Amino acid sequence: MENRITIQKLEETAEWLAELRVKLAEKLRKAPEGALHSKNCRGTQQFYVKKDGIRKYLRKSDWNLAKQIAQRDYHKKLLSQVCSDLTYLDTFLRKFDVDKLYDIYDELPIARQKLVEPFLIRDKQYIAEWEQIIYDRNDFEEGSQEIYTERGERVAAHAKKEKAFDVSRITI
Numbered sequence: 723m724e725n726r727i728t729i730q731k732l733e734e735t736a737e738w739l740a741e742l743r744v745k746l747a748e749k750l751r752k753a754p755e756g757a758l759h760s761k762n763c764r765g766t767q768q769f770y771v772k773k774d775g776i777r778k779y780l781r782k783s784d785w786n787l788a789k790q791i792a793q794r795d796y797h798k799k800l801l802s803q804v805c806s807d808l809t810y811l812d813t814f815l816r817k818f819d820v821d822k823l824y825d826i827y828d829e830l831p832i833a834r835q836k837l838v839e840p841f842l843i844r845d846k847q848y849i850a851e852w853e854q855i856i857y858d859r860n861d862f863e864e865g866s867q868e869i870y871t872e873r874g875e876r877v878a879a880h881a882k883k884e885k886a887f888d889v890s891r892i893t894i
Contacts, residue, residue: 753794
């Protein structure tokens with residue numbers, strides 16, 4: 723059960739990464755061109771944009787362009803990592819088969835299965851084993867108050883009676 727939940731989480735992560743990749747590609751399509759350079763001159767940060775081999779100084783009024791280019795560079799790095807992670811996840815999800823782990827025990831000869839206690843058991847087998855366990859009911863103390871539910875089952879307290887009533891009304 724837990725492994726199926728984990729696989730589901732991985733699939734959700736892959737979907738999220740795919741959506742992120744599309745959003746980043748769209749932002750990069752709209753981003754300005756050029757390479758951003760910066761240097762510190764006399765305690766003041768200066769930005770330059772290099773485009774077509776020409777380096778141009780950006781005034782403070784043009785720092786919005788510097789911000790857009792820096793954002794674009796960040797998006798490029800993020801997109802690269804997202805694509806890499808998405809490739810790893812897709813490969814893993816395509817190759818991983820949880821049933822192969824359970825099949826190892828099933829493929830053992832019957833004589834060996836009798837000698838081996840399986841580390842992993844299938845959900846159906848776990849349910850069957852759980853249903854075979856005999857429930858040992860707690861007996862009520864002598865002289866304790868007798869409270870019964872609508873079904874005629876004895877419970878220990880009024881709160882449990884009300885809870886049982888609420889549960890009995892719900893149809894699953």
